[in-house]
Amino acid sequence: MTQKLKLPPQVKETELRELYKQMWLIRFFEEKVDEFFAKGMIHGTTHLSVGQEASAVGAIAVLEDKDKITSTHRGHGHCIAKGATVNGMMAELFGRTTGYCKGKGGSMHIADVDKGNLGANGIVGGGFAIAAGAALTSQMKKEGYVVLCFFGDGASNEGSFHEALNLASIWKLPVIFICENNQYGMSGPVKEMINIEDIADRAASYGIPGKVVDGNDVFDTMNGVSEAVERARNGEGPSIIEAKTYRSKGHSKSDAKKYRTREEEKEWLLRDPIKLMAEVMIEEGIFTQQEADQIKADAKKEVEESVEFAKNSPEPTLDALMEDIYA
């Protein structure tokens, strides 16, 4: 044990293997989805968070079950980290009735309201105010939960960002705005779209804390989010956490990535979040390489099985078309 691993109070050492497995589940799930899209086995579009697993897993690791999240169009990782099963997710992408949305939402709208996942969102910046509203419920009904609002660097340029952060700050709502800065808003490099280095700096204009963490380092992310969650739970209001990370894949399924270089991609690949996590955990003696390999294999198997589950699930009948429009 060369260094003492610092964990936030909300995360126990015994949970780390599970978090490691979540990282692989996300990776394998998305690679599988990528493959199926490429083969034309599933239709529509999808946004992959390969390379960003640590920010999803690290941030959600510090939440309690009662806490809630709002997700983005790039939300598979958030769902899995918040406890969604890959079966239900894969079935949703296959458009089957056993999917999280009975096949009506698809990749961009996976929600698991019971587990506190208020849903992915196809509108960039659509989650800010919804998160604030969910936090308002917690505050008014004294339910004690906090809301983690994921957003991207691109969404921070939406007007809703400003309106919701201002509102959350004046009402001291229990919400944490976590920016996964993956360097690109679709094709737009963050440096060309934002005139400051750190999006976290925008917190100053709302009189709330803003902090930058290493989004590829699951431990750094969880430690950074931990403070913000405590603050929110204590009624001190919202924070911004900016997790610097990198979108390894293109924006969506049809992206030639002409706006960036192979060299840049390779450089970030050296800091692959799963590899980094495994290195630390082996170094800290939390598991062996062999155990790490076993977890990886388990995750792979689970994703393989989810494909079988999805394929064997029924398609919705046409009756379902007009169902669920109104409560």
Next chain:
Amino acid sequence: MRELTYLEAVREAMSQEMRENEDVFILGEDIGVYGGAFGVTRGMIEEFGPERIRNTPISEAAISGTAVGAALTGMRPILELQFSDFMTIAMDNMVNQAAKIRYMYGGKGKVPMVLRTPAGSGTGAAAQHSQSLEAWMAHIPGLKVVQPSTAYDAKGLLKAAIDDDNPVIFYEHKLCYRTKSDVPEEAYSIPLGKADIKKEGTDVTIVATAIMVHKSLEAAEELEKEGIHVEVIDPRTLVPLDIETIVQSVKKTGRLVVVHEAVKRGGFGGEIASLIAESEAFDYLDAPIKRLGGKAVPIPYNPELEKAAVPGVSDIVTAVKETLNRL
């Protein structure tokens, strides 16, 4: 029975509901001590306090999204938009979020919220504060759209709207606010989707909404002197629409005039006319259906121009006579 103004009826419906149900609260701009742009919430903050009569920053995008988030997590928010024109700023949350969440999530979750907003011209507020945009909202599956014309209807329909588990857009016409009618003191509910025959007649059916109900009744009175018996129907809710009552009336009269203040082009009158043309009432039509709506022009400031931009009593009288070949 005592008389209340439309405005007082709206306020009473909210107050009674808030006394009964802790989950109901109001948010909006200047609704606190100011009492709202039109004074609808005047006095409510004194009874219910600033927690439940929530004054918001001028952030229509945030407050609409916050209402969605709060509704999704168990509250029953009433959102007051100062002018229905500002719907443009709240549009994303109503159209892309509130209306679709339940469907996208495969029937999980619900968004029980009411967006109340004053609409219409006649106050000299000019182009950006006088529109009638209800057809936009009626176009969106997942929303309900209510347009009461009398104090009695306003109170009963607002209770129904608050009790409804879906997002409801509740249009209050500014010129209706000072109109009076008998309103019972106790709480009562008028089901959404039930038209009201405001006056029975045999010669021509007028379907009118909001302030045009009053103008149509005035026109009907004038026509009665010439022996023309007009039936005036107020659908009261556009979504869901009680088309059956209109069909039955048109089968009786054989003639239909549709009147709304909203711009005629693309207005909801076209929907009513089309539904009648498609219905069994078609074979009973003895004259072309007439639509009266606002001219395709922004609402002007000058009072005479403003009046000329929307249908008046004499326009309705003329339209009725035209359908009877009595001009």
Next chain:
Amino acid sequence: MPKEIFMPKLSSTMQVGTLLQWFKEEGDSVEVGEPLFEIMTDKINIEVESYEDGILLKRYFEEDDEVPINHVVGYIGEAGEEVPESPPGESGVSNKPDSPKSPESSEQQTETAPQEQPSEQPEKVRATPAARRVAREREVSLAEIEGSGPKGRVHQADVESFTTTASAAASSASSATPLAQKVAKAEGVELQDIAGSGPRGKIYRADVEKAKQPEAASQTVPAKRVKMAGMRKIVADRMLHSKTTAPHVTLNSEIDMVEVVAMRKRLLDPVEKQTGYRISYTEIIMKATAHALKRHPNINISLEGNEIVQHDAVHIGLAVALEDGLLVPVIKDADRKGLAELTADCKSAGQKAKSGKLKPDEMSEGTFTISNLGMYAVDTFNPVINQPESAILGIGRINEKPVGVDGQIVLRPMMGVSLSFDHRVIDGAPAAAFLTDLKAILENPLELLM
């Protein structure tokens, strides 16, 4: 694209028009407003003018042919344009004309489509859905109905009033199955003569065959045969219809005209001075009749469908003999006109009738008719009611006859009169009372001042 020429509907009761003559040959050029052909309806002769410029491409009917209203009579277009070989039938119902199929013309069609309304199509009837529904339910053709709405749009009320006024027989004459029409034509049987066995008297093929006359025995000397057509046929149909539907009863009487003769003498000059016409007995009898009708409104009636219509106005028709038929111009409001005005009206109506210049509205709305044969050696006759009126007065000659006056036999100018009435709607006693009153008025014409 060739344009249809069709049989126009010139009055509310017109079902068919008889083509009297063509003014143009096929291949002639035609201008808008030029007369194309002349037709005769049940009321009037009229020249039909062209609505189009072009070449008369086709004539489907010849002189004396009867053409139902709205049926295509011919085509006007550009030289070389194709038109159907056989008559395409009714405009806008089922038989659409064969559309020209050459690629050139279809190209043209596309190019000119925006301005070119489907005028090549038969003209469609403008009617509301409700009117169409009622017409469907009552099995009447909208084409026959005059619309009261803008641009002639037919409304429900138009259909309803049409179906109640049109007599059952009139509608049966127009209604026959296409097969029945074909068979009737082939066999030379007139559909009007056939009683249909279908709903509303619709004529089926079997009805036509039943009505087929056995071949007349051949004669050694061929008689001159003229097709009964035009006005002759209309008069025939109307007389037959009246006689077969209205049970006629005729009351005869004689009227002592001594006072009327004296009165006429005294009025001759003043009336001539005022009007330029010589007053005749007809006008005085008409005046007296109008006066009596006012007192006996139960005679001034007509039977329309199932309704007895009692007219407030007194419009008296005056039968006018023509060379080949009979016309009945109507003197409107005869009761309100003085003898001078009546004289002027009757004379000009008579002249117009003889010169064929009567307009349809000058022959409509009569409530009672007078037929005067007093210029002939006729004492009395049984006149046939001019439907839908319910009574008609026949006037015989004025003849000096010995009559008993105050115990003395004297010669008096006696005039025979006959009142025929429709016993379905008028009974004997009221008719007799009317005739008695009329006799009293004419025997003491000062009553006209009452």
